[in-house]
Amino acid sequence: MKFQTKTFLGIALIEVFFLALLVVFATNFIADSNRALFESKIETTLNLLKLSSLDALLTYDIARLESIAQNVIKDPDIVSLTMSISGSEVVIVGNRDAYHTDSILIEGMIFKGMDVHIDGMVIGRIDAIFDERAILSHIESSSQYLIMIASIEVAFVAIASLLFSRLLVKELRKVTKAIEDIEVSGPGLTLSYEKNDEIGQVISAFNRMSVEMRKQYVQLSLAKESAQSANRAKDDFLSVVSHEMRTPLNGILGMAQILGEGVDEAKKEQISIIVSSGEHLLLIINDILDIAKMEQGKLELRIEPFSLEALVQEVKNAFDNTCKQKSLDYVVTTEHIEGTYLAGDNTRLKQVIFNLLGNAVKFTKKGAVTCHFQWLESESRLTITITDTGIGIPTDKLETIFKPFSQADSSTTRHFGGTGLGLAIVTQLLELMSGKIELVSEVNVGSQCTVTLPMPSVITKPNRFSNALSTQTHCFKGRALIIDDNQINLIVGELTCKKFGFDVDTTSQAEEALNLIKVNDYLFILVDLHMPDISGLELIKIINQVDEVPVLFGYTADMSIKSIRDFEQAGTQGVLPKPLTDKAFRQVVINYFMNSISRSKT
Numbered sequence: 001m002k003f004q005t006k007t008f009l010g011i012a013l014i015e016v017f018f019l020a021l022l023v024v025f026a027t028n029f030i031a032d033s034n035r036a037l038f039e040s041k042i043e044t045t046l047n048l049l050k051l052s053s054l055d056a057l058l059t060y061d062i063a064r065l066e067s068i069a070q071n072v073i074k075d076p077d078i079v080s081l082t083m084s085i086s087g088s089e090v091v092i093v094g095n096r097d098a099y100h101t102d103s104i105l106i107e108g109m110i111f112k113g114m115d116v117h118i119d120g121m122v123i124g125r126i127d128a129i130f131d132e133r134a135i136l137s138h139i140e141s142s143s144q145y146l147i148m149i150a151s152i153e154v155a156f157v158a159i160a161s162l163l164f165s166r167l168l169v170k171e172l173r174k175v176t177k178a179i180e181d182i183e184v185s186g187p188g189l190t191l192s193y194e195k196n197d198e199i200g201q202v203i204s205a206f207n208r209m210s211v212e213m214r215k216q217y218v219q220l221s222l223a224k225e226s227a228q229s230a231n232r233a234k235d236d237f238l239s240v241v242s243h244e245m246r247t248p249l250n251g252i253l254g255m256a257q258i259l260g261e262g263v264d265e266a267k268k269e270q271i272s273i274i275v276s277s278g279e280h281l282l283l284i285i286n287d288i289l290d291i292a293k294m295e296q297g298k299l300e301l302r303i304e305p306f307s308l309e310a311l312v313q314e315v316k317n318a319f320d321n322t323c324k325q326k327s328l329d330y331v332v333t334t335e336h337i338e339g340t341y342l343a344g345d346n347t348r349l350k351q352v353i354f355n356l357l358g359n360a361v362k363f364t365k366k367g368a369v370t371c372h373f374q375w376l377e378s379e380s381r382l383t384i385t386i387t388d389t390g391i392g393i394p395t396d397k398l399e400t401i402f403k404p405f406s407q408a409d410s411s412t413t414r415h416f417g418g419t420g421l422g423l424a425i426v427t428q429l430l431e432l433m434s435g436k437i438e439l440v441s442e443v444n445v446g447s448q449c450t451v452t453l454p455m456p457s458v459i460t461k462p463n464r465f466s467n468a469l470s471t472q473t474h475c476f477k478g479r480a481l482i483i484d485d486n487q488i489n490l491i492v493g494e495l496t497c498k499k500f501g502f503d504v505d506t507t508s509q510a511e512e513a514l515n516l517i518k519v520n521d522y523l524f525i526l527v528d529l530h531m532p533d534i535s536g537l538e539l540i541k542i543i544n545q546v547d548e549v550p551v552l553f554g555y556t557a558d559m560s561i562k563s564i565r566d567f568e569q570a571g572t573q574g575v576l577p578k579p580l581t582d583k584a585f586r587q588v589v590i591n592y593f594m595n596s597i598s599r600s601k602t
Contacts, residue, residue: 011161019150027143046114057124069093080129108133171199187213246557250579253278254492287421294428300561306346329368355422364390384451393441478523479503483513510534522550529556540570
């Protein structure tokens, strides 16, 4: 209900209520007053009759009694008069029977009687019928008159309250309109109102609020712009840092893997330390970048079909050597996973499992680490349970450890190492995947972590070349082109491609790359995302316009969902990460050509 309607109805109803009370009280007062006067008149009339007829009653003077009765009956309020002597009616004046039928008075008539005494002896009686209809009519007309006056008053008050409410609402609508304008154009708008009444006070308060809000609005806008600028700067910084840190790592890991081939065991172990240290540094970089993306809400999931059995095998292989070095029993068990393919982000799921298993192995000095996979097809639910016999976590620290840069004890960082980001990343990744995590732990006994994920199954035909990919290296002949502005990336990419049997050309210039494409028949091309003279995406679009386009792959340190999607939309068949590993090359490049051969044979 509108404020104007409420105001109008409120005033009108109050007025109607009090006027109704006034009319009722006034009508009752008039009725009671008139009836009291009429009863007083009846009493006076009978007393006068008694005094005037006393002698006639004693002397039995009928003529005198009739004369008295005729004079009295002239009163319009007396319709019948009867005088009796010793119980006998001697004088009857008026039409008594018309008003008194079968001892019942008609409506509006009053019967009154009085005995006439002398010295205690009854000598006669006077009975009269009085007509009070005139009084009743007067009372009714007075009530109608009062109701008419009250109705006029109600109408007047209604009109006045309507005008008042409109006037009040008119000023309030100005404030409402100003608030609506503020929603569109921002605060700062003020209203003019000259009167110093309550409405004026409201408008003055609104004007002060609007001016103050304008100041705060400007400050917030500047702060927002500054924050957005800082976020953009942080994004740019993270992008640059990611690229600049991954580039030397690409050289370190790539060259270390290549140097590790064909050397004795002592040197191979030394090189494996280089690779392990580089991979650990890469893991820390990835964690920091992931946390930054999560804080900005920019981390996305890439939903694709994947083999649950293959995931389990990767989990087995990932920590087998580490557990052997620490003399830990490492057991991976499964339940109902045979031939199961799920739809989800396999990379992020592995990140969750590897973080949890990594912590379990890190904080366990002796005993065992187990990982159990259970797939419930009826509920489309994957449950992963990781159990260890490690140092355990105090109960009061179970919530804290899931926060960024937090561990159960500061001494833990000094003794075991780590950034304290792993569990924070796990928590946010599981939130993205609509999963949940439960942790039970006891100090010096161990911990059990249970991850539950809703994950639908899909029907996918396994790749019959998947087993060959893990071991086969020299499987293709052809020429490849690598386009990258960094010499280290070119060298690592070239050596990796040659390891798989490809001849390789390299260039750091887009124009030179286009000229090479015109004169050479390349099987595939690796294109960096960031180039000095043109972006990699623009270069891919240009290459796609030439005749007999080679197969294109992205080659970048930025493996975010957005970058991968940008590459795919530009026309690539996959994206290779930096640092480049043999495993990544098999999964992207070799797998693509294997699948192409498979399709051509069917």
